[in-house]
Amino acid sequence: MTGRYRVHQTRKAAVTRRWALGALATGASAAFLAACGGRKEERAAQTPGTQAGGAAPQAVYLDAKSKPVTGKEKIEELRERFHPRNLKHLPGWKTGPKYGGTLRFPLNVPVSWDLTGPAASALASYAMFHNKLVDFEMGDLSENLNLVKMTGDLSQSWEQPDKLTFVFKLHPNIKWQNVPPVNGRQFTSEDVKYCVEAYQKAPVQSVIYRDVERVETPDATTVVFKMKQPAAYFLRVLMQPMNLIFSREQHESPQGLKSGPIGTGPFIYEGGQDRVGLKARKNSDYFKKDPFTGKQLPYVDRIETQFYADTNAAVAAFRDKQFDVYWPQNRSIWMDILKSNPEVITQITTPPPSAQPYFAWRLDKPPFNDVRVRRALSMAIDREAIIAGPFDGMAGYGYAQDQTFFGQEWPWTPDQLGLYVQFNLAEAKKLLAAAGFASGGLGRKIEIYHITTTLTIAFDTTQLVADMWRRNLGIDVVETIPPDAAAWQQKFFGVQYDDVIMTWYAGPSLDPDAYAYDPLHSKSPKNYFKVNDPELDRLTEAQRVEFDVPKRQQLLKEIMQRDLDQMYRIWTVTPYKINVRHPYLYNAVDQIHAWGPRGWGSKVCEYIWMDK
Incomplete structure (x- = not known):
């Protein structure tokens, strides 16, 4: 039996876990993460079988009574202070679990x-x-x-x-x-x-x-x-x-x-x-x-x-x-x-890849069948303003692929997501001009179909994006609010939207295949976006059968790069x-x-x- 295929035995108390397959590894090599533009996050180790997990390396404040939360903290500070690794230092773990209640x-x-x-x-x-x-x-x-x-x-x-x-x-x-x-x-x-x-x-x-x-x-x-x-x-x-x-x-x-x-x-x-x-x-x-x-x-x-x-x-x-x-x-x-x-x-x-506001557009219809239009509209979105607005700083840059499969703890960074998620109005206008819209706008009204009014932050994000397109590119945007959830489901899952539709759903899954093959392969029943790209078909099929983790990570990275380069979907932010x-x-x-x-x-x- 090769090293790749090893028996996995579940951990018992005071026994070290042995991992089953290379395909289950959550950590990526430092070289691969560097290639992705990220960094390997420092993670606290815990000895299996212990209760308290060792002494806290520094003071831990998981409540606002021992140390107030002012509301001015940046997300980097909050996510470290309230990191799940700190939960093992809660006082009850000194004596351990109790029964009842x-x-x-x-x-x-x-x-x-x-x-x-x-x-x-x-x-x-x-x-x-x-x-x-x-x-x-x-x-x-x-x-x-x-x-x-x-x-x-x-x-x-x-x-x-x-x-x-x-x-x-x-x-x-x-x-x-x-x-x-x-x-x-x-x-x-x-x-x-x-x-x-x-x-x-x-x-x-x-x-x-x-x-x-x-x-x-x-x-x-x-x-x-x-x-x-x-x-x-x-x-x-x-x-x-x-x-x-x-x-x-x-x-x-x-x-x-x-x-x-x-x-x-x-x-x-x-x-x-x-x-x-x-x-x-x-x-x-x-x-x-x-x-x-x-x-x-x-x-x-x-x-x-x-x-x-x-x-x-x-x-x-x-x-x-x-x-x-x-x-x-x-x-x-x-x-x-x-x-x-x-x-x-x-x-x-950390934000899950499966729950974040993003947009689908009709790739099979003009003007969205022109990659220059798609790139321009993405570059006209100020994601930092969205993070600071409805999300009050508690969000990162969005993209629906599981960063943890690459050993990365926090959301994808702008550098990892490429040029077209950067806010750059001058470049956006150049791209629209090259696509034949030099005077601004897209030659007709563009409908954005909201997801729902009850999912407030998604609704607010849609309004902000529509306003940015109006203000920054002179696009005549019409916002349509669905009468109920069933109407939105019919539009999205039936691919019956006319131009652009807000969605919140990707996957969900614990494997990156659902964020690669499912939405991007031309023959996938979950391709609600009309993506038809032979290169993505080849890559998404290849990663499904690749058990070698670094090789599969590389294929998934190429899928991300292709998807983001062509801007087949338009990404905003992802909430913590x-x-x-x-x-x-x-x-x-x-x-x-x-x-x-x-x-x-x-x-x-x-x-x-x-x-x-």
Whole structure:
């Protein structure tokens, strides 16, 4: 077996983790990062198996009571002060986790509980009832939540003996929850096979398993994936919480999966109501232990969520300690919370590639089929003004590719994103003149279709960009507000917009393939932009089958350069994530791709504990 294909064993308490594949590496070489124009961020190391993670190198101020937050701090200062690496120095970690209590946070019930249905993406926010083969690390003691680290979930180890085979060894003591119709029976590899074969036909998960030829189960605790072709993306996308394992019994029952979540997970669903919330109790037969402390999971006894109709109601309830953790949408809301509750703990996390405001335009229609027009309009956008305006400094330059795959912690820099994201009005006007618009404007009205008025910062960004194009280039811009979310979805996903449309969605995924092949390959069903570039087709296909990490990084870099040179989409900024929690709460963290304990980070519920 070569060095590239090595067995991965999940870390136990006081045991060092061994990494499985070169393809899972999150760190890039210094030379490659230098070539990208970035730098390798300094990261704090933590000894696996310890609780407190060692003494803090300097004073740590994660609240505004011990050290005020003035509102004048730059993002570089805030992201270091409230860096997730500092969470391991919270005082409760001196004695470690405690059992008991009820975890409360704002969350409604989903439209449907059917994991094989069209709304399955939303169910990623309810992963506390299930498990999947592999997961990503979360918790206060994690080395760095701004980067991705794979861990086991149902699997205790995995390996890749060749480029067409993935082998997973399951924990031997997993049981289904002790509720009908599974009634606490033993979990086996056949459960995984059944679920994967169902997902291969499902509208959401089928793309994840598109290259799986078959699933084999040589024994009760071994699952083997045989692939149709090499799939460098496969292991990383298995971490995504759309891969939750359900049972044959429930799936084939009269009500099917719609009856509610039943899995192997740390919490058992008790019931819920739309616009009210849900309730759950701990699974006393849960098979997992905390990899950092060695203690049995989960820690809390119950979960109770509450629906809030608006932001003001949610903020008021958090201030009054009616629930435990909250995610301020912007700096202003965060600062208001700190004024009334200076004792709360803040975490600031690097922006995810999947949630940022950017624009699509009709590449198949004039004037946007002219690269000079696209470059000019991009260069007429003052991104620094957008960062300082609706984002109040809490954003970086945007581009939807996962910088953490390259070992880079913080957002892409302007230098990395190239010439055409730079604000340069003189050059923009030259480009428009060369495209035949020397007198300004684009010869006709241009429609910008908004995403929604409820996503305030996206709406504000659209208005700012429209105003910059009017003021800087004399373009006659008409802004159209959709009557509802369904109208926007039809325009964007159906590629029915006429000129330019604001969007917020990219991916989402834990592998860079979703930010490369999906939006940019001419035959991809997720190419909502009419990109048709043979060079990008070649590059996006090549990176999908390349397991050598530096080689794959180089291919992805070339994809970025081509995309940004041709300006197939127009990028603005990407917002940092803010998480606040009451000081008695531990492990309620965000990760770059996941909000916790709701969103993709909902599985972190099993690690959350309280010191009351």
